[in-house]
Amino acid sequence: MDQPGTDERxxxxxxxxxxxxxxxxxxxxxxxxxxxxWLTAHGRPAGDAAWRRLRDARDALQGVVRGDVSxxxxxxxxxxxxxxxxxxxxxxxWSLTAPAADEAAxxxxxxxxxxxxxxxxxLRPCANPDCRLFLLDRSKPNSARWCSMASCGNRMKARRHYxxxxxxxxxx
Ligand SMILES: [Zn+2]
Numbered sequence: 001m002d003q004p005g006t007d008e009r010x011x012x013x014x015x016x017x018x019x020x021x022x023x024x025x026x027x028x029x030x031x032x033x034x035x036x037x038w039l040t041a042h043g044r045p046a047g048d049a050a051w052r053r054l055r056d057a058r059d060a061l062q063g064v065v066r067g068d069v070s071x072x073x074x075x076x077x078x079x080x081x082x083x084x085x086x087x088x089x090x091x092x093x094w095s096l097t098a099p100a101a102d103e104a105a106x107x108x109x110x111x112x113x114x115x116x117x118x119x120x121x122x123l124r125p126c127a128n129p130d131c132r133l134f135l136l137d138r139s140k141p142n143s144a145r146w147c148s149m150a151s152c153g154n155r156m157k158a159r160r161h162y163x164x165x166x167x168x169x170x171x172x
Contacts, residue, residue, distance in 0.1 A: 018058075080098055088130075115136065123139070131152050
């Protein structure tokens with residue numbers, strides 16, 4: 001089903017499953033039914049064990065990308081996973097093999113590793129401290145700081161401008 005490391009969307013959607021909406025932190029995996037829907041929407045086996053495992057992997061991945069915890073914390077999520085070689089249309093293909101409960105979590109961690117290898121340093125948290133989203137910077141200069149310029153970029157620029165002008169007033 002998966003070539004190794006082709007699950008960037010799964011990885012990013014998972015990292016970004018705890019958005020702040022209207023000032024309130026939310027969680028797209030907050031309960032079992034939401035978790036099942038999320039897994040199904042991403043083409044993964046749904047179930048309570050898979051949902052719990054995915055949430056644990058999400059928390060670990062967010063911590064690793066934020067630099068709060070060691071990447072070794074991701075090890076348990078790939079322990080039961082392997083790639084099986086096949087052959088199709090004259091080419092070798094690879095499919096992820098993992099227990100159903102581990103599949104989505106393992107795919108996300110494997111995608112994280114692939115991104116680390118192919119685009120080192122380009123997966124990072126949004127620079128807006130009030131935002132809990134992550135971005136994968138594909139730009140040439142590797143200078144993207146915000147999940148989106150339209151939301152966080154402009155807000156942070158406005159805030160910095162406000163702080164600069166306020167600082168000037170305080171000093172005078
Ligand atoms: Zn943001």
